[in-house]
Amino acid sequence: MSNESPxxxxxxxxxxxxxESARNKIxxxxxxxxxxxxxxxxxxxxxLTPIPDYFKKLAISFFHKLDSSANTAIxxxxxxxxxxxxxxxxxxxxxxxx
Numbered sequence: 227m228s229n230e231s232p233x234x235x236x237x238x239x240x241x242x243x244x245x246e247s248a249r250n251k252i253x254x255x256x257x258x259x260x261x262x263x264x265x266x267x268x269x270x271x272x273x274l275t276p277i278p279d280y281f282k283k284l285a286i287s288f289f290h291k292l293d294s295s296a297n298t299a300i301x302x303x304x305x306x307x308x309x310x311x312x313x314x315x316x317x318x319x320x321x322x323x324x
Contacts, residue, residue: 235281
């Protein structure tokens with residue numbers, strides 16, 4: 227999932243649940259955990275961050291690099307105010323609560 231873009235943070239709750247489910251299955255297979263071990267315990271032992279927190283961290287890193295870029299094409303992109311978005315589910319709105 228490390229190749230995901232910060233736009234994944236604006237994904238629907240259903241898609242985030244699907245990603246978490248897939249990650250839980252993979253973590254369970256890697257650790258060979260029995261059926262009675264809870265996913266929360268596996269995540270705690272492996273120190274896995276929740277997916278929304280992962281996307282928030284990815285968005286912070288991405289937009290910080292974007293704002294400090296020296297590329298002229300990127301500098302010409304108009305800024306928008308994340309406090310008044312036309313759509314609420316935009317990647318930069320993840321940074322409001324960060």
